[in-house]
Amino acid sequence: MRKQGLPSLQGEPSGEALSRKPMTARELARMLGVSQSAVSRAFTPGASIAADLRERILKYAAEVDYQPNAIASMLSKSRTNIIGIVVSDMQNPFYPGLIEKLSRSLQRIGLQSLLFNITKGSNLEEQLSALRRYNVDAVIVISATILSGSTLSWATEGRPAILINRVIEDTNLSCVACNNAEGARALADHFYQQGARRVAYVAGLSHTTTNRERQNGFVTRIAELGMTLSAQIEGQEYSYYAGRKAALEIAAKKSTDAIFFANDILAIGGIDALREEVGCRVPDDIFVAGFDDIPMAGWPHYNLTTFRQPVDEIVRVVVEMIEGDTSALLRAATIIRLSGELVARRSTGAEPKAQ
Amino acid sequence: MRKQGLPSLQGEPSGEALSRKPMTARELARMLGVSQSAVSRAFTPGASIAADLRERILKYAAEVDYQPNAIASMLSKSRTNIIGIVVSDMQNPFYPGLIEKLSRSLQRIGLQSLLFNITKGSNLEEQLSALRRYNVDAVIVISATILSGSTLSWATEGRPAILINRVIEDTNLSCVACNNAEGARALADHFYQQGARRVAYVAGLSHTTTNRERQNGFVTRIAELGMTLSAQIEGQEYSYYAGRKAALEIAAKKSTDAIFFANDILAIGGIDALREEVGCRVPDDIFVAGFDDIPMAGWPHYNLTTFRQPVDEIVRVVVEMIEGDTSALLRAATIIRLSGELVARRSTGAEPKAQ
DNA sequence: CGCCATGTTGCATACGGATGCAAATTAGTT
DNA sequence: AACTAATTTGCATCCGTATGCAACATGGCG
The missing domain is CATH 3.40.50.2300 (Response regulator)
Structure with a gap:
């Protein structure tokens, strides 16, 4: 059985372990009998210092747990x-x-x-x-x-x-x-290929560049393809609940085959609302797509078509x-x-x- | 048509606007005819400095857009x-x-x-x-x-x-x-009140304290209430997919009324898997609860009972x-x-x- | 008016490391 | 061996602010 002495008070140098000041380059230098510059150079890659001196300093620094003070370094x-x-x-x-x-x-x-x-x-x-x-x-x-x-x-x-x-x-x-415009166009093309003709856009924060680019890209491409823009919801925010709300507005009009939401969170809210509030099946009754490819988009429950940001x-x-x-x-x-x-x-x- | 001149080289004061050094306290002090200490004190709440001097310095500093250098301040x-x-x-x-x-x-x-x-x-x-x-x-x-x-x-x-x-x-x-233990017990009680008797636990990262405390609290309380622990899944991670997997294992045995997942993400995966993979209705066929109360737990689609972390x-x-x-x-x-x-x-x- | 308490101000130096420059050492060359 | 070039090293100073201390100014009081 190992003798387990109390931690002797005088054994510890007066509780220094708590918050003793970290060592400085000067102290370390003095202990090694070199100059403070040498220590600094040892820690500076490419500095002018002999390999063996550097090694000696770094080795000793590791032993006594010295690390250069980043703040001082920043200043100089x-x-x-x-x-x-x-x-x-x-x-x-x-x-x-x-x-x-x-x-x-x-x-x-x-x-x-x-x-x-x-x-x-x-x-x-x-x-x-x-x-x-x-x-x-x-x-x-x-x-x-x-x-x-x-x-x-x-x-x-x-x-x-x-x-x-x-x-x-x-x-x-x-x-x-x-x-963003490219992505929005790609989704428009995809809608078209999948057979949708009457499509809607749900905006995120209307004034953001991301939103505007996605919106323009989508709407433009829609027109080029001869599809109908059946609805366009202006947005206040990029949120799940905003997506729900927008989806319901669109569903009420029953004139839309596919909805492009400005991002995935909106789209996910939209899917949930369509399925649960109006008994609309996705994708059978209506297509939904988002933008970003957040992890949730890949979840089996949502299985959301989206444009993945790189x-x-x-x-x-x-x-x-x-x-x-x-x-x-x-x-x-x-x-x-x-x-x-x-x-x-x-x-x-x-x-x-x-x- | 607007004449569009080249950016004149001599027009700009030799590109100073790009990265001119910020002003220092000393410079500011010299311009005001005071000492650098005065400037420092002006920016130090509670420092010994006359109110009018401080005001004069701060006002001028604001004019010339001087801000004390935080790095130097850190050092001293x-x-x-x-x-x-x-x-x-x-x-x-x-x-x-x-x-x-x-x-x-x-x-x-x-x-x-x-x-x-x-x-x-x-x-x-x-x-x-x-x-x-x-x-x-x-x-x-x-x-x-x-x-x-x-x-x-x-x-x-x-x-x-x-x-x-x-x-x-x-x-x-x-x-x-x-x-955590309190929360886990509360959920056990809640399960009991809702009529569940055969309950399961799905672990997160098994060795973490959060997991152990939730697990112990739950299992202990279950025993006190005389409920049956019908399954206990050891976990590798706190993830949606781990939740799905665990839920399927438990559902396969058909002997569980309620599952407590170590956190919400697991529970949400669990709900999706139960509903979609095994056609199990939540809550009609089985109860599910999580822990944390992340935003998604409140989404209508999940409507997840959980223990909200403060x-x-x-x-x-x-x-x-x-x-x-x-x-x-x-x-x-x-x-x-x-x-x-x-x-x-x-x-x-x-x-x-x-x- | 003189003296002490209180309040302001500037001086000098510290904080810890980086670096230009000169001194010192080593290597390389003929 | 003599001398130049190259490499190492240390010295001194700087980075920009904070602060102890002493000097100075102001005010109150007897």
């Missing part, structure tokens, strides 16, 4: 390795997935994500002023529709900013977005832009459109491919 | 106003909502959230080492089940750490969690702990249990209350 390099991520809506399941992939990709190249969760009502400038005070290296704005272009320009002044899924031209803001590619492109010459971004805003992919599922009568 | 105060938020799963809809509320509450008291998105496979210590280098003021860990207690202790050494929905005793880690209260408590005397947290880890609320809906035959 005036580079934070922090990317500001501006979000205003994490309710739409599309965004958490995007944010997750984004922050992981950034982490992989040594960048951390500082979250700015913008709330509608309150003072936006105040919330964003932290973006400037914290000296983030770049800003990624994820579909924050409540921010005006000028507010964003102000908040990101002097550092590269990339909007995801929102396009503002004639500013210093770069944009990476899904080709999330991985969006993330890749954004990270590359940030990793690359960011000063180029400052000089000239770039707008990049990425192609998505039609995912035909049962909600439009398509036979889902084998998994 | 050794306080970052940054809270590290460790997450490993943003797929479960419960977490984005939590993160959103959390980060907003923190923002409201001047704290920003630095996201640490932990990935399973890779080197966890390396991912977490940034927590230490960045000198975050505190760490909030959101149900990161893939991190061991010792890894967490190491990563957060010297700064307060709060786990949400995960309880580890005998460490320096504080915990704020829903009273998200707002969790957030409030966590923020209070951080806002308050954090050194107290370092001295003695606190474990707080918060009560949730049974939300009886139609999936257990309860009539949903009017909204």
Whole structure:
């Protein structure tokens, strides 16, 4: 039986374990009999330092658990390795997935994500002023529709900013977005192929670029194909309940073969409402399609035809832009459109491919 | 036709607008003929400075758009106003909502959230080492089940750490969690009241504290009530598809009146599978309940009885702990249990209350 | 009017690491 | 061996703000 002594009070150096100050490069240097610069260089890839010295320092640093203080480093390099991520809506399941992939990709190249969760009502400038005070290296704005272009320009002044899924031209803001018009047209074509002729569009937030592009693309293509636009619901928000409401309005008129909802959450609400409130069968009585391809769209219950946003590619492109010459971004805003992919599922009568 | 001149090179003051260095306190001070300390004090609430001087400085600062450099401030105060938020799963809809509320509450008291998105496979210590280098003021860990207690202790050494929905005793880690056992018992009682006698449990990630507590609470209460535990499925994950699979296993045996799924996502998968794969009616043939009360649980299609986690209260408590005397947290880890609320809906035959 | 309490202000330095520059060491060349 | 080139190293200083301390100003009071 092992003797289990009480933790002796004098054994521990007066509770230092709790919050002792972390070691500094100078201390470490003194212990090794080298200069503080040497320590700094040991931790700086490509710095001018002999391989054996570097090794000795790093080895000792690992032993005593020294890590360079990132804050001090930020100050002297005036580079934070922090990317500001501006979000205003994490309710739409599309965004958490995007944010997750984004922050992981950034982490992989040594960048951390500082979250700015913008709330509608309150003072936006105040919330964003932290973006400037914290000296983030770049800003990624994820579909924050409540921010005006000028507010964003102000908040990101002097550092590269990339909007995801929102396009503002004639500013210093770069944009990476899904080709919404292309997707909407593809869905129109798909409706046509599946035999629908009288189709409806349900808008999300009407004034957003995503909505407008999807709407225009769809409506235009519909006309080209000679199909009838039997209804068009203007939207207030991208939500499940808005989708339900819109679906019921459309169903009441009984003149629609297929509904294109501006995104998947709307469409899913629509499907539920059609099936449950008006006993309408999807796809037998009416087709439904959405946009995004959130995980739920693939669930057997919904089996929603949709246009998949190229999330991985969006993330890749954004990270590359940030990793690359960011000063180029400052000089000239770039707008990049990425192609998505039609995912035909049962909600439009398509036979889902084998998994 | 509008004449569209080339952007004149000499017209712009040599591109300064692009990335000019922000002004410093010293510069501002010199322009006003005061000392740099005065500027610093003007921006420090409660600092020793005359009201009129402060006003003059702030006014001028606003005019020339000066803002104190947060990085420099962090260095000298050794306080970052940054809270590290460790997450490993943003797929479960419960977490984005939590993160959103959390980060907003923190923002409201001047704290920003630095996201640490932990990935399973890779080197966890390396991912977490940034927590230490960045000198975050505190760490909030959101149900990161893939991190061991010792890894967490190491990563957060010297700064307060709060786990949400995960309880580890005998460490320096504080915990704020829903009273899972209470919730599970409440659901058992509810099943009983609704007339179920043969009940099943579907686990989430088996080894997590949330799962174990819900499981124990449920199973124990079942026994007390004299009900039969007709099945118990061990789980690999908290996912929709795992829920479907488990539900089918249970339905195959035809000996169960009610299923308690370890969380809502599982339950929702379960409901879909029961209805679609085996033509089982919910609630007519079988009851289903979940845990969390994610938004989808309230959707008419699912109408899922569940136990609502007190998200707002969790957030409030966590923020209070951080806002308050954090050194107290370092001295003695606190474990707080918060009560949730049974939300009886139609999936257990309860009539949903009017909204 | 003189003295002390209170309130303001500036000076100097600290925070911890990065880096230009010069000194010192090593390698390479003839 | 002598000398130049290349590599290492340390010194000193800078990054921009916060703050202890001393100097100074103001006000109250006897």
